[in-house]
Amino acid sequence: MTKPFQKIGKKRGVVGVIFRDERLLIIRRSLTVPAPGKLCLPGGTIEKGETEEFALVREMQEELAIDVTPVRLCWRSITPWGTLLSWWLSELDPDVLPVANPEEVAEVHWMTSGQIKMQRNMLPSLPQFVEAIQSGEIDVGVPF
Template identity: 55%
Template structure:
């Protein structure tokens, strides 16, 4: 079992924040979480990720956040896309690999549920953060590439 690192807590500015998003695929399905009731946007579906702490690279943040939220070790593969949320958070979307035998073990303070969802399931999902349909649209229109076909 992977040991979660202690949580780093620091005040976050209301805008101008930076974060990473993990795009993890397994058999043409995306790893999707339902956010816990204890975080911003409770109950919403999204890809896992989190805020970049001072002094961290995007890759380090990706690895730390996946350990904290899901107790999984990831290998950052490549930057896929950049976006900005309506509230000003700049997101870096990273393709990440997870060993096939490793199963997410969600931290209930951050993640309520974990799903493996197909592209079609994501398109039809309700209660999803707006950044996910934006990501899917960018993929569909060729602004980013994934190791699976649209």
């Protein structure tokens, strides 16, 4: 469920929502970052002075060496630890393959909703996001 940001903590993050062939780009976090080994969508902290879109582009380049085009904000959420997340539907050239930066990302996957639902080691926002898409709360513009 979307919650107003102004009433919660100050730490902000951005999440890249990238589809290819009705599959969502999922990463497994490296063992050297917070929430090590967890599956999630790529993204990270919005630094002071950055727009959400700028932070998204920077984080995708840092984590996966990809250049994305932010399309539109599709969801907002708050992590259990109070980070305010902005989820951005983004475009990636179909010929570009993400390359994991091992300092931040252990694995890169393209998963269907069914494959995501079978996973167990995820950040809590990932299954919530998939459920919000399937319930119609979020429109991502592709079947999922």
